[in-house]
Amino acid sequence: MTASPTTTVSMPSLGENVTEGTVTRWLKQPGDTIDIDEPLLEVATDKVDTEIPSPIAGVLTEILAVEDDVIDIGAPLARVEPTDAAPVSVATPPSVSHQPTPPAQEAGDIVPAHSPAQPNSTSETAPSAASETGSYEQSAPETRPTPEPAATIAASTDSARPDVGSVPDTDTSSGGADRVEKLPRIRRTIAARMVESLRVAAQLTTVVEVDISSIAQLRRDNKEAFERRTGHKLSYLPFFVKAAIEALREIPVVNSSLDADVTTVTYHRACHLGMAVDSPKGLMVPVLREAQNLSITGLAEAIASAAERVRAGTIGADDLSGGTFTITNTGSRGALFDTPIINQPQSAILGTGTVVERLKPIYDASGNLTIAVAPSVHLSLSYDHRIVDGADAARYLGAVKQRLEQGYSASDLI
Template sequence: MTTTHNGATMVLPSLGENVTEATITRWLKAPGDRIEHDEPLLEVATDKVDTEIPSPAAGILLEIVAQEDALVEVGAVVAVLGAEEGAAAATPAPAPVATPTPALDPVPTPGPSSTVAPTAGGDRVEKLPRIRRTIARRMVESLQTSAQLTTVVEVDVTAIARLRAQEKDSFHRRTGVKLSFLPFFVVAAVEALDEHPVINSSLDADCTEVTYHSAVHLGMAVDSDRGLMVPVIRDAGALRIPDLARRIADSADSVRNNTIRPDDLSGGTFTITNTGSRGALFDTPIINQPQSAILGIGAVVERLVPTRGDGGSLQIEVRSMAYLSLSYDHRIVDGADAARYLGAVKTRLEAGFAGKDIA
């Protein structure tokens, strides 16, 4: 903050790497209100995340400089704060509350989106939140940037389903985290990247250089009421199933509780989206640029499957099955590359896991 004769100016703080501006979505205090140090003062939206900005000091909010819906650069003044003992002098009457221009008039912002105008037919027209606009732009840019297609394989995860059924209660008591199918899929997907590094690569904008990433920084797509976000789990290849289960749960909680930081959403090298958690059998996910691939995991369902017995006789069994769909950038990943990668993931999953793997 910078102190002036009118008080101390508050600027928009740094919001993470490569974040240069934010939109003021809501002020949580009005001029004349008392504020505590680190008390949430306003909400902002960036291209990556919505977040609260705390007050840098205790005192009185004297003036709102950046109004709601304003696009503000990092380091720009957003408010003027005053010492509490100066509140009487600064607000001798209701005047200071009225000093802001009519921009404080009803720009309805009850949340990340606001109703702009009702229609005669009863339809509702809402302003699209900044984060939703960003998602829309990036999805279109991804499809326009890379040559995307999807390959799908079916996987028998019966062995994993049996282990999970046996161990999920004790795992939850031991770790405090539910044991879903997802960390098993993640382990298999990450292990296969070692054998197929092109899936964990990035192509530059000029299509002249490709970067093969030595570490797997795994983006995990998370559904939230504000839209899709992809927090990144760093060095996922070094994590075991219990660690992954914890990190996945923590990442999802931080997104849904709106405590995710912008830096937590950057630096991914490969992404997994688990649409099976909502019952989808499979999908054709869109690549998270500049990555070269994204893996979609479908729902695990029990189906009647023809198998061969020990003597080669045909028999029908109930098996736990799932589809895996890999969308990839055909500029650098060929269909055979995608099939080989998915084959490696399938082999690892169908081999199953042991109790020690989740201990």
């Protein structure tokens, strides 16, 4: 049958400096009817996973790239017959076999963790919107079949399903055999970046405990009005972020980057803040540009917006690039503190733990010792000892601690 004119769907631009993408899953098959802007397939890069929409309404007639194919930007992916065109024969897509790999033969591909899967991220921390401590967190995703960063990679839970089937269930004594799955691209990216970060930098972590009684009182007094005014819950996280950003002005080396040859250091004028966000596919680290210019309210709104876009799969590759300093909210899942991995080429990453009530010794005016209960949080700074000294790290954490213990005022929430 003679074919009518068709539209070729090509690999679109996926962000600055991204030259190719890997086909991870086709959402439509030849013969399927599609609407304009309806997702056709999912592709992955080292920065983000995303869905590619159809530029027209019609019928998918031919698939030109199979799963796991690496396709250059602008190269053809599929052909679509417009709805108003004459019907054409449907081409069968190239076949690709996917067979389970025995555990003994599994080859590991390996990226950052408590730094996201993001071009220069780490994290680990993706926020949980319902958490008291904040919506970002560094905890591991509940279903990790990305994302980094990490930062850095967005897609639906279904898209994370492995291509390789599970091993037959033959072991009845223990409830079934081990399951072997193909490691998703985002996990491979995160793994590789994490290992690379530890390889190239001399990393260590310093931890302080902070009394946040003043912040807790301010939050209690204003959280209802804040939510009515902004539509967002007032967590502790934007206060931690604000103090962390302000302290960078005093200790600029924490907001710096070494070059690959370790011959020059760049002290960043602005704080482009990476915030680790957990998603069904893994960790991603969206970047809040010029974060030093944002108020506590502005930070709360920016953090919530970034987290929503990550989880909705609408975050772009450019939104995951260019960070100069990262914060991971490891406390959103109840962690006291951890030792996050730096998001290269940054020099430091701050982890915020869960807020807990602690007994605190207090001396009254007469010198008598009493015991009080105070809300406290652990802050952990992992840093690159090639450029940041232990004294620098201690001074930085001391400056953050001082700001939080002094507290903010209601006017800071406007």
